[in-house]
Amino acid sequence: MTTDPVAAGARQLVRRTDLYLRLGMVLLVLLLAAAITLERLRYGSLLDSVSAYYYTPAHAVFIACLCSLGACMIIYPGRSGFEDVTLNAAGFLAFLVAFVPTSRGEAECDPSRAFCDIPTSTIAANVAAVLLVGGVGLLVAYLAPIMGAGKGVLSHVGDRHARIALHVLAVGYVFLVAVFFLDRATFLRMGHGWSALVLFAGLIIVIVNSGLHLGHRGSRRVWYWGSLALALLAMAIVWFAGRRGAMEHWIFVEESIVIGGFTFFWVTQKVAEVWAEPAAPEPTEPTGPTEPPEPPERVLA
Template sequence: MAHERTRDVVLTYRYLRGAMIGLLLMLLLSVGYQWWWETGHSCWLGSISAYYYTPARGIFVGALCALGANLIAYKGHSAEEDVLLNFSGLMAFVVALVPTEPDGRCGPNAYTQTAPEIAAAVRNNIWSLLVVAVLAAGVVAWLQRPGRAAARARRTVRSVVVSIACGAVVLGELVLFLALRDRFIALSHGIAAATMVAGVIAVMVLSALRVDERHQGRADGRGSVYKRIYITLAVALAVALGTAVLTAVSVAGLDHLVLVSEVIIIALFGTYWGVQTKELWDLRDAHGPEARAAGPTAE
């Protein structure tokens, strides 16, 4: 019975990781389909977010919300990774629910909305997200209260610093939403998108730093290989993110560079997630069916 429970946990974990790769691929395919079939492969919008106003809207919102939920559900390998994954997941919801400005490059948008209609949608969606986030935080705090087994993760200086940094971004977004609604609609999408990716980059670096710990006792040298891959992907992702942010805020006439950077960001994250899935899959198999109940891959 214990072995069956372990198997269920590991399979659920693996399917969760696989689903996240599928969501990223679905988002890219939806945007590619819109470009190829709907515009006759003659016109690209300036960013992936701009496809919110096209027939790709359903996939854009649905994929990002599902990705956000999966990031929150996924448990990191350390307290700080867990904070960053939760933060990036929450920001993914904001990216999905607060649209960017319409892009008129490819003619009239399929889903034209007035400013009041967008504001009404943002109010509805963000209030719903806010209430659920507060309830979820309350449940987590109750489960991790002193004396319960769930409160097992010892806080470190690094996890406290990460929590403060992520909390400052969330607090800033909350202040904008409650006090400066117009500025929230104008700014929050970009802030959420950039910080969501920044959180993922931090997770990649932290994962690379813990590779040796995960591969302790193995002499095949794979740990060093995975560490180099993760650091390389994190650096490339940081460059792509910096390019997208700088282009969006300061460079005129090169707006498609934002779209290209976003596609690269999605591809790099998908690559990292796939490589890490392979790493953790191998670790689980190496420990065999008698590994501890959750196994290394389910922690």
């Protein structure tokens, strides 16, 4: 049995796009890790968090990687409407984490290895642009289904859980806009931390949601949940040790576990799906040179 060459080519293009997008996100994480490692080798010590590298010569890499990762999460379609909305929210928050720096005391700022003076007007201008584009995205998400343009394009159409997630996202967006315009100082002081916290929570939700979609088939799915459990256990141990003063740079370690865990999940997600539910075999394509189909009159003859 042969397949339509156009359909087969389209399937192959989708698979390659999925692979390249996943690979691109992994390379972005490696780029950020490389910049941090070089800073560590140059100055001989780690900073308290990954976010603190916003103030170092790795500034441009930090912002570029987070913005690119955010764009990839928004572009990448989730397996369900709920997962898609969650990825979109996480991607949006990645921009805020990139543009709103973590708080840093003046006493901790070393001019030889850091940018000690980031104008608040610059930060506010970048955040305003992100909020504006985020508002446009929300407007499209709400209006497209009403206008009949979202069916088959926006994955939340017809998905009750996705609609609930979208409403929650809209409420969160309105709250962010309100705080940004009504209490700018609080937004700039706390925006990074809360955005990063919700971003990490969203990534964990995506991982859990993917695990639930594996169903009960496939004995090897145990490793999927085991990996998540180990990551959460490690985060709990690091948090406990850090709060008790038994671990230095514990926030850096905590963030690294989340980033590394999501990267591991992103790389191995397709493998887990294949183990749990093998895809139905596709019709084989001819191995030899193909010829254009004969016109109907010749076939009937």
